[in-house]
Amino acid sequence: MAKYPEIKVTELDPKSFIETKAKDISKNVGEGTAINALSGGVDSSCVTMLGHKALGNRLKTYFIDNGIMRKDEPQRIAAIFKEHGVKVEIIDAKEKFFAALKGITDPEEKREAITQTFYKDVFSKLVKDSKAKFLLQGTILTDIEETAAGIKRQHNVFEQLGIDPQEAFGYKIIEPLVELRKDGVRKLAEAVGLPKEIFERMPFPGPALAARVIGEVTPEKIETVRLATVIVEEELTITGAFQHMAILHNDKVTGMRNGKREFGYQIEVRSWDSVDARTAKPTRISYEILEKLASRLVTEVPGVVSVTYNITNKPPSTMEAI
Numbered sequence: 013m014a015k016y017p018e019i020k021v022t023e024l025d026p027k028s029f030i031e032t033k034a035k036d037i038s039k040n041v042g043e044g045t046a047i048n049a050l051s052g053g054v055d056s057s058c059v060t061m062l063g064h065k066a067l068g069n070r071l072k073t074y075f076i077d078n079g080i081m082r083k084d085e086p087q088r089i090a091a092i093f094k095e096h097g098v099k100v101e102i103i104d105a106k107e108k109f110f111a112a113l114k115g116i117t118d119p120e121e122k123r124e125a126i127t128q129t130f131y132k133d134v135f136s137k138l139v140k141d142s143k144a145k146f147l148l149q150g151t152i153l154t155d156i157e158e159t160a161a162g163i164k165r166q167h168n169v170f171e172q173l174g175i176d177p178q179e180a181f182g183y184k185i186i187e188p189l190v191e192l193r194k195d196g197v198r199k200l201a202e203a204v205g206l207p208k209e210i211f212e213r214m215p216f217p218g219p220a221l222a223a224r225v226i227g228e229v230t231p232e233k234i235e236t237v238r239l240a241t242v243i244v245e246e247e248l249t250i251t252g253a254f255q256h257m258a259i260l261h262n263d264k265v266t267g268m269r270n271g272k273r274e275f276g277y278q279i280e281v282r283s284w285d286s287v288d289a290r291t292a293k294p295t296r297i298s299y300e301i302l303e304k305l306a307s308r309l310v311t312e313v314p315g316v317v318s319v320t321y322n323i324t325n326k327p328p329s330t331m332e333a334i
């Protein structure tokens with residue numbers, strides 16, 4: 013596999029990195045304008061702050077509400093950035109994404125549907141309307157490597173796949189974080205002035221909760237996994253794990269409630285200890301926590317009758333389910 017240049021977290025001098033990247037962005041964009049999509053993850057948050065530092069109001073930041081984000085996410089993120097002087101416009105694209113996902117069960121096809129809807133349908137319209145020729149994006153080194161290795165098709169890697177974004181979508185992509193891994197980005201996010209809530213945030217995948225629904229993604233299934241996610245995050249944040257998640261299985265199983273048979277959903281909980289997401293081990297969670305988690309999931313999430321905890325390492329597992 014090709015080697016890509018890397019700046020290790022120990023070698024990273026955040027102040028000079030910020031200055032260099034802000035200058036690069038200014039130089040690239042010139043007198044023009046750029047746009048970016050903020051998801052609220054540490055990568056796109058960092059890029060938003062770098063772009064804002066370089067371009068001020070000439071960077072237009074959108075939060076695309078694809079309907080598959082965590083609970084209240086668009087409003088919460090927009091409010092955080094507002095406090096930092098960055099205006100974020102929320103675009104409601106829920107229906108478009110659910111329409112694109114309808115009937116698809118294959119993991120890579122789901123990712124592809126989300127990518128295409130995001131770039132071709134929603135984002136390219138925003139770019140055209142804004143007349144921006146540049147797009148700032150928070151791709152990191154791990155995204156590129158895993159895409160190049162054919163493990164997963166990350167949503168934000170184009171040039172590495174031989175797709176010319178200028179030709180395909182009409183704009184040029186600037187990726188200031190490609191030399192960093194997640195630990196480096198967190199260090200940078202703190203240095204760029206973002207709050208702890210963002211720089212210590214768990215990673216969250218581009219395909220969002222759709223990466224956590226096995227089989228077809230429907231608004232109902234997303235709502236189920238979204239409710240389960242709230243509970244998992246409330247109960248597992250104290251473990252300090254690198255990442256934890258709720259996954260909704262496709263197959264239903266027989267359960268029983270109030271003396272009656274209930275053919276219901278299975279939620280799989282995963283919690284990972286990891287440094288850079290390349291390898292990971294399941295967190296050794298106490299049975300007390302697991303029991304509370306299971307009891308809340310089966311009582312607070314309608315239709316859930318079974319909860320399991322994943323005990324596999326990455327590899328051979330990956331962290332997300334699709």
Ligand code: XMP
Binds near residue numbers: 158164216219326
């Ligand atoms: P996997 O499942 O590949 O996940 O072991 C490794 C890390 O990457 C995140 N992830 C993604 N991030 N776009 C992203 O920006 C994606 O398509 C994507 N898929 C996985 C995942 O949450 C984990 O932290």
